[in-house]
Amino acid sequence: MTAARVSYDEAMEDFDPVFGIEVHVELNTKTKMFCGCANEFGAEPNTQVCPVCLGLPGSMPVTNEKAVESAIRLGLALGCSIRESSRFARKNYFYPDLAKDYQISQYDEPTCYEGSLDVVLDDGTVVEIGIERAHMEEDAGKNTHVGGSGGIQGASHSLVDYNRGGVPLVEIVTKPITGMGERTAEVARAYVATIRDIVRALGISDGRMDQGSVRADVNLSLRAKAPAGEDQDAVPFGKRSETKNVNSLRAIERAIHFEAGRQAALLSDGKPVVQETRHWHEDTEETTPGRSKEEAEDYRYFPEPDLLPVEPSREWVEELRGTIPEHPAKQRARLKDEWGFSDLEMRDVVAADAVPVLIATVEAGATPQAARKWWMGELARVANDQGVSLDELSVTPAEVAELQSLVDSGRINDKLARQALQGVLAGEGSPTAVVEARGLEVVSDDSALEKAVDEALAAQPDVLQKIQDGKVQAAGAIVGAVMKATRGQADAGRVREIILQRAGVEG
Amino acid sequence: MSSLERSDVARLAALARIDMTDDDLDRLSGQLSAIVDAVAKVAEVAGTDVPATSHPIPMSNVHRPDEVRPSLPQDRALAAAPEAEDGRFRVPQILGEEA
Amino acid sequence: MTTVDWTRKTAAQMAAALKAGEVTSVELTQAHLDRIAAVDGPVHAFLHLDPEGALETARKVDEDRAAGVELPALAGVPVAVKDVLVTEGLPTTAGSRILEGWIPPYDSTVSANLKAARMPILGKTNMDEFAMGSSTEHSGYGPTHNPWDLDRIPGGSGGGSAAALAAFEAPLAIGSDTGGSIRQPASVTATVGVKPTYGGVSRYGAIALASSLDQLGPCGRTVLDTAMLHEVMGGHDEKDATSLDEPVPACVDAAMQGATKDLTGVKVGVIKELSGSSDDGGEGYQAGVKQRFEESLERLKAMGAEIVEVSCPSFEYALAAYYLILPSEASSNLAKFDSVRFGLRVEKDTVEKTMLATRAEGFGDEAKRRIILGTYALSAGYYDAYYGSAQKVRTLIQRDFAAAFEQADVLVSPTTPTTPFKLGERLDDPLAMYLNDVATIPANLAGIPGMSLPSGLAPEDGLPVGFQILAPAHEDARLYRVGAALEASLTEEWGGALSAQAPELEVAG
């Protein structure tokens, strides 16, 4: 049954939305949160498990120091205060993918609390989002449903892989965000994009939403619009829905559109909105109700007795504060100026996640435009073909800069540079090594070029006549023949000069 | 005040995932009420000015370096599983309560 | 041809004889396996035996000794292990049917320490299910019987380990003590048991009951033997975040010093609320228990100790706090027994029904009682009044101890208010059962070390009475000094260890 709904715009006309977002960030530590198993995506099932992350009787957790450091750095980047003494707590609930049937999380004393984050919208508007907390916890394993349509409903049974169980997460919880009106969906999307950019800039997560490294739960409620001239904040919040696992930027916007429309339709009809968990369906772009609330959740949190308080020293926190990179949106504005890119160029670079590789390539000596040309052109195509991100390509920014310098010095031309790049991508070595090994250098020896020109002219005597008759553009045919004969390794400009000399015509 | 009704025990047993017969509920609600009455006196002395102790020996910041340790091979991880399939632990259908 | 009954020797004597070449580890180990075969039927101290593994370890120790390899102090001396301890390749059940047949793929740190110490592991001893109990009657595999009187409880939860020692089935055993599960069985079987300072022995691989209270510890028939095992078990472990990062206390040295019977300058504090004195907390204390306690105090005084009385008023709330904290933590620790990765499964058509049915069938009554109680104490709306308040009581108890230790080096009390009761006597009265642990629980709440050692037999029933010694955190060595002194004084009078007076068990044909 599909719920009645109105359009997002209609919903926004009649109601004032309040929303909040919980983002789970998977940290890219080498090991899991509480054991030494490798934290890597995509291994064979149940091969990255041990007594601790399988929850075997007797096993005990020990906190990963790097995960604590990453959580504190993320908290600092979100403007949070770092608690002098924070601790872990157990969140108790039964679920087959939760090995111990409790999740080690943080509850009343999270490590990072009370922050705020500037989110820059596409038109440059800056919105400040209040951060309530950022806390450490562990991920659950993964259920695969067998039989039926592959979903949980109608499955005959399920299979559990605990490789992901115990992977370190930081959960970032916003304060309720109000006053965004019809920009709610846009702000929500921009907020999650900013978190993703920040965790990447911090180097604490790959930020890949497609692999679940950044996952969002979106809470939304609607309240009546205050009559003109009255304080909107005096109107109490409505009942909210919590839509789980909204795992792409587009889906965040769509889920908010859907939920606002669904709730507005109910409220307009005088029906109540049920406070509940809902699931996002990527295929239909709809949400459906989750588990029934007949049996209210009671997580029975209590301090994790197997772990001790986290009490980072002031010195350590300040040292970590020194490692916090520039806010990605502000960095982008600065780079656009420094690099002299147009709005459109910069937006494309950002959209392609090419900022980090561009920075590195420019640092390695290339001009911004040259760096942009390579990464947004040839390399973007290759990455797309291979289905990998730019930073996963087997060519480094330094090699791209080196390639460009070979072009700039005239040793190779653009066409040869592309061939050299193929060699680098194929693992044949550095650009210089590939140029040398493949013999790709521009033929700069005039005698060789003169010989090739003479041969081409002899083969096409009519062309020589045309040139001498003043049809200088006819030289193109000879240039082409020479380029072919030299397998593209000639400098076309120089070839043309030689042809004109031979024809006795000045260029 | 603190006595546990049969329905309370039923709710708690469901939370703790323990099936209980009517007999179990009758017996347990009686026994647990007596125990709860006996232990409820902790609230008498626990003033707001008394801090809670959750670890008997105060310590903090015990962390582990981020270094990979060997995991169990898959067959050993699955060896004690009541049921396994395709390298995974097999469980009966979960139904609509994806967490 | 030797006619020595090696099972009657102390572990220290066995270690010396091994070193001197008077006996081999294989002989020692076989002697104990034979004794187990002869008497364990009616005692039922063991849930699982590993004769092959024990003899294999023994053989290698003998080979190495013959080859002149330097060996650890207790190498070749057999040991029994409470089934709470995870042992790689050996069944581990924690006394519960829900874990029947589980063969762990890893070793607890203490098992690994025993292996490193080259001690043959005879087998796994019986216990109350998940260590929940004071009588070993809550074992999923039937009760253990007290070798002093087979109709009586051997204490609990470590009744199996204590009974194995009292029945001369093992010279040493591992126990775990959450609220007295080492000391109380020691008390009622005339053996010695020590709960170390919290964190002194790694809990990694000990199946958790209540994580903030649990502590593994050594059990023996003498104070020195217990000290030797303590040093093998203890020490820092990076796999247990709550493990103390400090050297193992010098228990053996302290025991040796104590054996000289000089307690000059030692201040012994008698805990008024636990001493059975008639004006305060005296009810429930058996006359013979009080008598042996008073006599022991006189002995300490005679050896130069100064006896003072201390008061710990918050102890009145200790039992209540304990029976909130323990079930709360246990309800969470026992959640993992869910039929998914190991252990029992009672298959139903959905995973939730399967979990419900499995846990209903796999857990015994006491486990269910405590899980429900803990679930209640942690649940929304009750946390502050129950779990939260209990953790505050814990602070008050720590303060009481701190004040008491200002006045005394060690504190003492009877270990249990009574000698062992009859099997079945308190099974239907959980509250009466819980009262067994009234004197031992405060140490667990505060994390401090405690020992129980025999102080004689109650004149009225001829059954063992235990004497408890408590020391400040990290000061485990004091237990051994004072305990060894009292033991030396008592054994002098008895003409040997009290354990030798246990009635002969009928030997199976």
Ligand SMILES: [Mg+2]
């Ligand atoms: Mg969470």
Ligand SMILES: [Zn+2]
């Ligand atoms: Zn692991």
